[in-house]
Structure formats: structure tokens, C-alpha cells
Amino acid sequence: MSNFSFLNPFGVLDEPGTYMGDFYSHNFSKKAKEGTVILNLGPQHPSTHGVLRVLVELYGExxxxxxxxxxxxxxxxxxxxxxxxxxxxxxxxxxxxYLNAIGWNWAYAASCEQLAGIQVPERAEYLRVISAELNRISSHLVWWGAFVLDLGAFTPILYAFDDREDLCDILQRVTGSRLTMNYFRFGGVGADGDERFFRLIREFIPRMRERLKMYRALVTDNVILRRRLEGIGSMDADMCLRYGATGPILRAAGVRRDVRKAIPYGIYDRFDYEIPVADRCDNFGRYWVRVEEIEQSLRIVEQAVAQIPEGKHIVDKAPKPAWKIPAGESVFSVEGARGEISVHVISDGGKSPYRVKLRAPGFSNLALFAEAAEGTLLADAIATLGSLDLVIPEIDR
Amino acid sequence: MITAIWDQLKGLYSLIVGMIVTGRYFFAPQKTVHYPRKVVDPEDLAAYRGPLELTRGKDDESRTRCISCQMCAKGCPGNCIKVVKGTEGKLPSTWVYDFSLCCLCGACVEVCPASAIDFSHRLYLVVTSREELVMDLLADLKERVAANPLKPAPDVPAAAGQKAADAPSAGAAKNGEV
Structure with missing residues (x-):
């Protein structure tokens, strides 16, 4: 390492043929231009939300x-x-x-149910909607806090976790856990909601609406935040469709696509709610869509809690742990917090499924980053990365 | 020039709004449960899934309800349960549960035909080695029965009964009646 310099940490540019760094950084630096710096962002960097590693070529900032x-x-x-x-x-x-456990629960359980032709009881459908929407809110809250933290504001994440704590208490009441929830069963849900569960939800909804007003005053209307987000990280509809982006990213590009409306699953067609769409294509559009989605999810939960009928939470003779899926294949898509979750199950009638393909929305969404970040400042690239709402375990699976 | 001043004023307004919000929450009550000094409300833990425990028998509460049918061991996705049938009727002689492998999914609890297993609400479990996470649940049941020989009230008020049993004065009277 005699010719090591901070500006050229891998030494690749100075000495052609030397192999420094690992496979990725070596190949990435082959195309580096004169006077640029190759930098590893992550995998331990806190603003990559887990263990994502991004190789960036920097020219100045x-x-x-x-x-x-x-x-x-x-x-x-x-x-x-x-x-x-x-x-x-x-x-x-x-x-x-881990942030949207219920969405994945739903995609897999419903995919197997579709294959086996199991009908879910009415009450279970409502419990599914309630838990999925509460989980969506809690996921968006974590994203909101972490995203604003990326931009340099520390306080909001404390408020976000304060509200999320209530949601954890509510969901723990039926699922038994606070994070890695395993709530859905083939033919229903694991446990019925009791009086306290519904009371906590009824108390939570007006409180969350008040908090959303506070969030707006504290963060959304803040001049610094607006300047950091507006007009930065453009991802237009064409680009989103090319890369297969779904969820809030696609909706922020002006495409009205939400699986809950496009292919209504469960009982989503019974509720009155809107799909927030922004046609700004920038970071602020994606921010706005997610914050609006919290409000819309609250509306769905409010209606579901008011309408929930009495009945069973799981079908009689629900599949036991040794249950074999009948032979065949099925795909089921749900709208997760980050986009379209699809689970493709293929079974040959054996003890375990022949193949399960998990379509994670985050994987496609991350693909947009390289193009959107091109030519922006490093700090703005971090904001763009945050606005994609990445959860690395979901991307890697 | 005018825009620059206007921008400054807008920035100042944002700052003041933020300060007002933060100031209000500075005096609001705390939500954090400061653990060693405070504990979580047991009512909130009613559905919390801690490590497994064996439920008490229907007739003889010092005995397990387990009939060694192996349904839980076969249904477990993590293979964390080991049940060996003993010589005395259907009762198990060993019931070992490895909490380090358990994902708390509830397959065993749901599949058990004798409802012999349930989740405990031991939120504050701390161990210093992996070996301690391999629990002998029969010994655990024996310990719990020895510590509190009287059976908690059945089914729905079970949690309330257990809580009353923990409370010294009123609980003792109530248990005496049972």
C-alpha cells in the first residue's frame, strides 16, 4: 500500500492490473473517470437502513x-x-x-388458501384488514422517523416510535408479538380480538389524527425539509414502469395503482378510502403519499372496527401443521407498505411446497436508485435512498 | 433582496412552530417504562408470547396434561421440543424445550389436543449461557406448583386468578374459597 491516497483508496486507478477492494468495488472502479473517488456507502452505514452497501463514484460532492x-x-x-x-x-x-409482517403473512396464507380453496370466515377477513392496516401505519411511522433522521432531524423519530408503541401494544394483543408477527393461519387468523383490542384501536384513531396534525406542523411544513426534498430524486412514471417499481413510489409518479383497488382482495372493496396519488415524482411526492396513506389506513380501520360482525376467527377443521397443500400453483398479490407483495406457491402435493417465490417490492424499488441519484449531491442521494423506504431483509430475503 | 428576507422569516416561523411542538411535549408525561423501577402493566402482557410452559392438570394440578402424543414435536418448525413417553400411563418422562430455537409461532400450542402447553408471559427472562435456554418444562411445572400449590381459577379469569394469587392478602382469601 505504498501509493495509498485517501482520494483513491483502492489504488486501482494508479496501477492498472492491481486487484484491490473486493469483486464489486474492483469491477465498479474499472469504469471510474479521472479525478473521481470511489466510496463504499455501507454496509454498516446507518443511513442505508440495515446492511445495504452502495458503491458510489464521487466527483467532489x-x-x-x-x-x-x-x-x-x-x-x-x-x-x-x-x-x-x-x-x-x-x-x-x-x-x-420485519416492518410489514402482516402483509407478508397475508400474501402467503392467501396464496395457499387460493390453491386449497379454503374460504375465510367473515370476522377473520375483518381482523385481517384491521391488523394489516395497523401494520401499514406502524411501518410508515418507522419509515417517517428514519427518513427524517437521514435528513438530519433527530426529534421526529422519537414521536414516531411513541405512536408505534401504541400500535405494538394493539397488535401484540392479537398476534402475541410486537415485531415478527405470525398472525395469519390457513383459513383465518390465529386469535380473535377481545374487547380491550377494539377499545385500544378506538382510542388510537383520534389520537393518531391529532398526531398527524402535529407531524404536519413539525415536519411536513418545515422549510428546511421542503428544500431538502422538493425537486430532488426524480423518478417519473416511465422510469417506475421500466424498473417495476410499485407502491408509494409508483403512486408518487402519478400512476394510480394500488393492489387493494386494482385487484381487490379480502374485503377491501367494502370500505370507503382513497388512494393518495402525487404527480411530483420527487422525494417530497413520495413523502407526501406515505403520510397521506397513514390517514387513509386510519379510515379503513375505523370502518372495519365499526362493521366487524360476530363469528369465528378461523374455519372449522383448519389445516393442521402437517397439512399438505394440494398440487397446483397459485399467485397472490397484496399491497404491502412498500408496494406489491406477491407470493407464488407451486406444490406437487408433497409434504412441503415444491417452490415458493417471494416477490419483494423493495428489490424493484431499490433498482431505481442508481438512475435517480446520478448527478445529485451525496446528501441528496441519501435522501433519495431514504425515500425508497428500504427494508434490507426484505430485499435480500 | 425581498425574497431573501421573506425566506428568513419563513424559516424563523418554521423554527418557532417546531419549538412550540417540542416544548409542549417536553412537559407531557413520559411513555417509556423505566424497567428496573417500573414494569409493564400485566394486563398488556395477557397475550404476550414468552417461552412455553406446561399447563396444570385438570384433576391433579401438580401433574401435566401432556399425553405424549408428539403432535407438538412434529408440528414445530424449529424442532425445539423433545417429548419422551414415560412408563407411567401416557405421562411424559422428559419434556425438554429449547428456547434458543423457538420462534414463538404457536404451532405447538394450537395443535395440542390436551391443551397441555401454553405461552408464559415471562418478559424479563435473562440467562447468561445458551445451555440455560434449554428448559426442562416438567421441572419448571413442579417448581411453579410448589411455589403456588393452589390451582388458578379455570379458563377465562385464569389471568385474573393468577394475579390475585400473587397478591398477598385478598388473593389468599379468594384462593381459600376455591
Whole structure:
């Protein structure tokens, strides 16, 4: 390392043929231009929300090129599915995306139910909607806090976790856990909501609405935040469709696409709610869409709690842990907090599914980063990365 | 020039709004549970899934309800349960549970035909080695029965009964009646 310099930490540019850094940084630096610096962002950097590693080529403060490197949190969930019973794979669904466990629960359970032709009782459908929407709010709250933290504001994350604490208490009441929830079963849900569960929700909704007003005053209307977000990180509809982005990113680009409305699953067609759409394409658009979604989710929960009928929370003779999925294949999509979650189950009628494909929205969403960050300041690239709402375990699976 | 001043004023207004919000919450009551001095409300823990425990028998509360049918051990996705049938009827001779492998999914609790297993609400469990996470639940049941020989009230008020049993004066009277 005789010719080591801070501006050229891998030494690749000075001496052609030397192999420094690892495979990714070596190949990435091959195309580096004169006078640029290759920098590793992550995998331990806090603003990459986990263990994402992004290679960036910097010219001064400007990002010339970037390349996300994945795989630091790969746990082979898809392979695990091939060795577990269908029921035994259910707990894995809470671990794929730890912030939106219920969304994944729903996608997998419903995919298997579709294959086996199991009808879910009415009350279970309502409990599914309530838990999924509460989980969406809690996911958006964590994103909101972490995103604003990325931009340099520390306080909001404390408020976000304050509200999330209430949501954890509510969801713990039925799911038994606070983070990696395993609530759905084939043919219903794991536990029925009791009086306290519904009382806590009824108390939570007006309180959250008050807090949303406070969030608006404290953060959304803040001049510094607006200047950091407006007009930065443009991802237009064409780009979103090219990369297969879904969820708030696509809706912030002006495309009205939400699986809950496009392919209504469960009982989502019974509720009155709107899909927030912004056509700003920038970071602020994505911020606005997610904050609006919290309000819309509150509306859905409010209606579901008012309408919930009496009845069973799971079908009679629900599948036991040793249950075999009938042969065939099925795909089921749900709208998760980060976009469209699809689970494709193929079964040959054996003890465990033949193949389970998990379509994680975060994977496609991350693909937009390299193009959107090109030519922006490094600090703005971090804001763009944050606005994608990345959860690395979900991307790596 | 005018825009610059206007921007400054807008920035100042944002700052003041933020200060007002933060100031209000500075005096609001805290939500954090300061653990060693305070504990979580037991009512909130009613559905909390802690490590497994064996429920007490219906007739003889010092005995387990387990009939060694192996349904839990087969249904467990993490293979964390080991049940060995003993010589005395259907009762198990060993009931070992490895909490370090358990993902608290509830498959065993739901599948048990004798409702012999349940989640405990031991939120403050601390161990210093991995070996301590491998629990002998029969010994644990024996310990719990020895510490509190009287059976808690059945089914729905079970949690309330247990709480009353923990409270010294009123609980003792109530248990005496049972």
C-alpha cells in the first residue's frame, strides 16, 4: 500500500492490473473517470437502513455513478420453504420484512388458501384488514422517523416510535408479538380480538389524527425539509414502469395503482378510502403519499372496527401443521407498505411446497436508485435512498 | 433582496412552530417504562408470547396434561421440543424445550389436543449461557406448583386468578374459597 491516497483508496486507478477492494468495488472502479473517488456507502452505514452497501463514484460532492450491492442479509427464505411444511413456513413470513409482517403473512396464507380453496370466515377477513392496516401505519411511522433522521432531524423519530408503541401494544394483543408477527393461519387468523383490542384501536384513531396534525406542523411544513426534498430524486412514471417499481413510489409518479383497488382482495372493496396519488415524482411526492396513506389506513380501520360482525376467527377443521397443500400453483398479490407483495406457491402435493417465490417490492424499488441519484449531491442521494423506504431483509430475503 | 428576507422569516416561523411542538411535549408525561423501577402493566402482557410452559392438570394440578402424543414435536418448525413417553400411563418422562430455537409461532400450542402447553408471559427472562435456554418444562411445572400449590381459577379469569394469587392478602382469601 505504498501509493495509498485517501482520494483513491483502492489504488486501482494508479496501477492498472492491481486487484484491490473486493469483486464489486474492483469491477465498479474499472469504469471510474479521472479525478473521481470511489466510496463504499455501507454496509454498516446507518443511513442505508440495515446492511445495504452502495458503491458510489464521487466527483467532489456529486454522485456520478452508483451501484447497490446486495446479499449481506440473505437468509434463503425461499429455499427454507422447500424444506418446511406449508404451515411451518408461516413464521418465516414475519421475518422477511420485519416492518410489514402482516402483509407478508397475508400474501402467503392467501396464496395457499387460493390453491386449497379454503374460504375465510367473515370476522377473520375483518381482523385481517384491521391488523394489516395497523401494520401499514406502524411501518410508515418507522419509515417517517428514519427518513427524517437521514435528513438530519433527530426529534421526529422519537414521536414516531411513541405512536408505534401504541400500535405494538394493539397488535401484540392479537398476534402475541410486537415485531415478527405470525398472525395469519390457513383459513383465518390465529386469535380473535377481545374487547380491550377494539377499545385500544378506538382510542388510537383520534389520537393518531391529532398526531398527524402535529407531524404536519413539525415536519411536513418545515422549510428546511421542503428544500431538502422538493425537486430532488426524480423518478417519473416511465422510469417506475421500466424498473417495476410499485407502491408509494409508483403512486408518487402519478400512476394510480394500488393492489387493494386494482385487484381487490379480502374485503377491501367494502370500505370507503382513497388512494393518495402525487404527480411530483420527487422525494417530497413520495413523502407526501406515505403520510397521506397513514390517514387513509386510519379510515379503513375505523370502518372495519365499526362493521366487524360476530363469528369465528378461523374455519372449522383448519389445516393442521402437517397439512399438505394440494398440487397446483397459485399467485397472490397484496399491497404491502412498500408496494406489491406477491407470493407464488407451486406444490406437487408433497409434504412441503415444491417452490415458493417471494416477490419483494423493495428489490424493484431499490433498482431505481442508481438512475435517480446520478448527478445529485451525496446528501441528496441519501435522501433519495431514504425515500425508497428500504427494508434490507426484505430485499435480500 | 425581498425574497431573501421573506425566506428568513419563513424559516424563523418554521423554527418557532417546531419549538412550540417540542416544548409542549417536553412537559407531557413520559411513555417509556423505566424497567428496573417500573414494569409493564400485566394486563398488556395477557397475550404476550414468552417461552412455553406446561399447563396444570385438570384433576391433579401438580401433574401435566401432556399425553405424549408428539403432535407438538412434529408440528414445530424449529424442532425445539423433545417429548419422551414415560412408563407411567401416557405421562411424559422428559419434556425438554429449547428456547434458543423457538420462534414463538404457536404451532405447538394450537395443535395440542390436551391443551397441555401454553405461552408464559415471562418478559424479563435473562440467562447468561445458551445451555440455560434449554428448559426442562416438567421441572419448571413442579417448581411453579410448589411455589403456588393452589390451582388458578379455570379458563377465562385464569389471568385474573393468577394475579390475585400473587397478591398477598385478598388473593389468599379468594384462593381459600376455591
Amino acid at each position: 456529486y454522485v456520478m455513478r452508483s451501484e447497490p450491492v446486495l446479499g449481506y442479509l440473505h437468509r434463503s427464505h425461499e429455499k427454507m420453504a422447500e424444506h418446511k411444511t406449508a404451515y411451518g413456513f408461516l413464521p418465516n413470513m414475519g421475518r422477511v420484512d
